[in-house]
Amino acid sequence: MMLKMNIKMLVLMITVLVLVPSNVSAEEEKSEFAKDAKAAILIESNSGEVLAEKNSEEQLPPASMTKIMTMLLIMEALEEEKINLNDKVIASERAASMGGSQIFLEEGEEMSVKDLLKGIAVASGNDASVAMAEYLSGSEEKFVEKMNERAEQLGANRTQFQNATGLPAEDHYTTANDLALISKELLRHKDILSYTSIYEDYLRKGSKKEFWLVNTNRLVKHTKEVDGLKTGYTSEAKYNLTATADREGMRVITVVMGADTPSDRNKYTMELIKHAFDQYKYVVLQKAGTPLGDIRIEKGAAPVAKATLTEDAAVVVPKNEKADSYKVKVDIEKKLTAPVKKGTKAGEITYYDGKDKILTKQLVLEKEIKTANWATLFKRTVSTMTGHSKK
Template identity: 50%
Template sequence: MKRSIVMIITALIISATIIPTPSFASEVKVDLAENAKSAILIERDTGTVLFEKNSDERLSPASMTKIMTMLLIMEALEDGKIQWNEKVRTSEYAASMGGSQVFLEEGEEMTVDELLRAISISSANDASVAMAERIAGSEKQFVKMMNQKAKELGLKDTKFQNATGLPAKNHYSSARDMAILAKELLKHEKITNYTSQYESYLREGTDKKFWLVNTNRLVKFYPGVDGLKTGFTKEAKYCLTATAKKGDMRVIAVVFGAPTSKERNKLITEMFDYAFSQYETKQFYAKGDELGKVTVEKGQQRNIKIAAGESISLLTKKGEKMDDVKTSLKLNKHIQAPIKKGDEIGKIVLIKNDKVLSENSAIAAENVKPASWWTLYKRSFSMFTKLQ
């Protein structure tokens, strides 16, 4: 019996220039973030580090902690565990949070959409705890989820004690870990619909109408900035994890421990200016681009579409000549039903001079259920008769 597995492994010769691996940052002497305790600047698609300063130092992240909180909210939405229009009740504990808040009252209900706006725009501690309790049952259980996710992402210098970033012993992160966390959050494209808003309102139509103003002023004053999260406590000083996009290039900048909010914004602005003036991104595939089809073993349908799991790019130094880069699609050996849309079924590999530059996920673009016994029998019988 012939077994036909259609594995579309195409190699395209594409002109592009790459910068060296993330260690490149240590080779470039750039005078940035002088007044920060630590900082890092990365290009989002490739993860290439363009600048770093004390990037692995463990420091208090303050409300940048909420990047993880928002990530777990977005994952719960994607998994269908919560719904955008679902109303969430505020507990006495959530209502008791100090610091930045939207003054939720015990028993007050807001939708997930409203609470996420409160968190992402106004850095609301009460909204963060209300969502933590809805997702995990308690903030304590939610913190366990936060630390488990940090472990999955390989965050070696991060440990959380709460969902808000309020001062707590043994609650820390690093600039590098925050950049990785921001990179993961940005995979959920809807999040910037929230973090990019400069202002919004809660409780409209009531005498308790509440004005939300983004704590990240750069979303208004720096073109292309659409997130992510500020932070401040007396211990942490002024912190910010920010992202900006121009053309195909998105960068993430993190600052810990700036002396003032004005200086924090200045440092981030200088890092963005440096990135966009010196580099550009060459995109090969956008997230969701179809790459071809592959045969599925024992599936209701024999072939499924393959797509790019993320935007696949290389970073180029502006003005440099382009060299040959090959891309190839390498699929898993056995692709068998059931398959869920979004499952990784292979890798898109970028290669230069026989050296692998990067590997990116190739995913199933549709669901495939297992074929019935009768379907498999008919296929086998049909294949047998063709061989006669």
Template identity: 50%
Template sequence: MVNRLLLIMANVLLLTCFSGYLNIHASHHQPVSESASLDLAENSKSAILIERDTGKVLFEKNADESLPPASMTKIMTMLLIMEALDKGEITLEETVRVSENAASMGGSQIFLEAGEEMTVNDLLKGIAVASGNDASVAMAEKIAGSEKAFVELMNKKAKELGLKNTVFQNATGLPAENHTSTAAEMATMAKALLKYENITDYTSIYEDYLREGKENEFWLVNTNKLVKFYDGVDGLKTGFTNEAKYCLTATAEKEGMRVIAVVMGAGSTKERNSDVSQMLDYAYSKYATKPLFEKNQSITSFEWLKADKQNVDIITNDSISIVHQKGEDLSGIETKMKINQNISLPIKKGTTVGKLQVMQGGKVISETDLVLSEDMKKASTFQLWKRTWRSLFSL
């Protein structure tokens, strides 16, 4: 149990404060009032546009409508792959042996053969760039033992993210009964995936090769053409089935602001890309962000008498920004920390120990996890004895 908690920073004050802050709420259930009057996403059944750091909704259209996500499903597949990499459960360099089941997948594929071995790095590239169904199932089996077990992890992660209208039946997005999501919840998944900043090293590739120089060399061409034709777009995932029509979850970063645009049910690739491009144009013409904290930035520290390390930094789990309309008068924003004092040792690196809230007018407008920067174990008897004597002699 924590013996003593010193909060070195009781309050984090921002150097720049904001007033007249645009009332864009974190949930799409409280959309920007002008959304209905905007001529955006006219070719799509549903759409949403959010700023990535805050999750603020800049535009939406039928964003809660349940629709088949097609290969945008692979955003969740990639999220679980990135989590496994982050936890050290797999590495990019290790090889995966392709099963008969994975090799038999239809639809978009990188033409894996049963018994073939390919690195996690190349399989991830095959998923992100070419939307490989075979690569997706191979990675699902690698991480969970079977695609069925992996789908259980997908649905578990969906619940963790608070997604109420998303249900997965496979790791690929191939047609299946009750395999659904919404534009709003696809944006939430994309937001979570983009915490792993190196994912765009894969999703931004326009063309590349697998098995380069071999007889079965495969040319990868990104299914997301905006990666090449819209400045700033570096992901994330397209989708198409006869039922879902043309879908796209895109992300772009320009002028220090990253946004996510989702469209579902467009009539053609051209209409899909046009709708997303117009949404991105709107975001960058009207809004800007003010960065407050970077991901992994130290905010304060813990001090425990009974831990092996007495001072461990508490860091942000994500980057933190504020969205505002260009040209606005800005003032009046503050931040607060809430630290959980009921924590038992040992504690692992990355454990959430509190929240950093950005507030305006006494209301919370965004909230980000604060996590431990390194592992903490119980102090040894010798360490405790040394500290006791040190404290006695310092009196």
């Protein structure tokens, strides 16, 4: 009897010994991403879906990844035509005095917005960042207020900026998740990639002060799919990298914070990118530009306009799964009053998997509609009264 019990206990012990390492190994495998970094996240850029993460809500110093928000505000000002790429910016004494990474602006030096943006995106110029902050808002302090306001608007609620550069400052922090949100918004301005994808270039070319720019993000040289976004380093923050890569229409964003070495941050970033492209596929439900309904334009030169998608309505699914047939609900505004600009919000399209909402995309006007002149409005009124109006 005792012998049988001992044999049973031995079998049980062997089973436990076999199973426990197996379970630990599975858990270790789940946490392999950015193993020794403080935090990381991987998202699909269009939907914002999180594909992998580690401590993504931990508040940490971002170092020069701060400049992702600086570049976003610059790109938005360009889109709104508040500034122009050819505008000349005069460097202040304060901008020229910035330490750390810089493009060596001199006080009173004049440089175009285009070149300053290049200096920020490629060389991580602190002086270029402050010069642009002052140009846009009058002072870096006022620009920082806009940075924090914009972060709040984007839902980056665990972020607080104290400067436009990422130089060490008390209470200057963000999270991997918030940086991914800010980066997602920046990438809506596709022109930014023409700067962040540059590996080397020159400023002041041909002059005595010619300056060679080399991208702090070495992955843009060595990995064809990577075309941005921003590195960061201080002794407190350690080595950081927010990257973006595109393969066959699927764009991903990675954030790695607090790696021990530059090679570690690059390795962790590439592991995340590889995971995304190996394990997931990008399924387009409706292409950008697809007309999804008409909206009445009151007093418009054209009585109706098309409501369209500005970007693909798409989902990310594991490669071994099929995208289901989703139910679609389109809600379009009943009317808008002219004049209305191209891109004015016109409604939403929502996709459901059963009762579960999986995706909502904004619909906008396909083109600008100006106010109709008096003669057109009069003719339209007469047609309506006589029953000959056209829809």
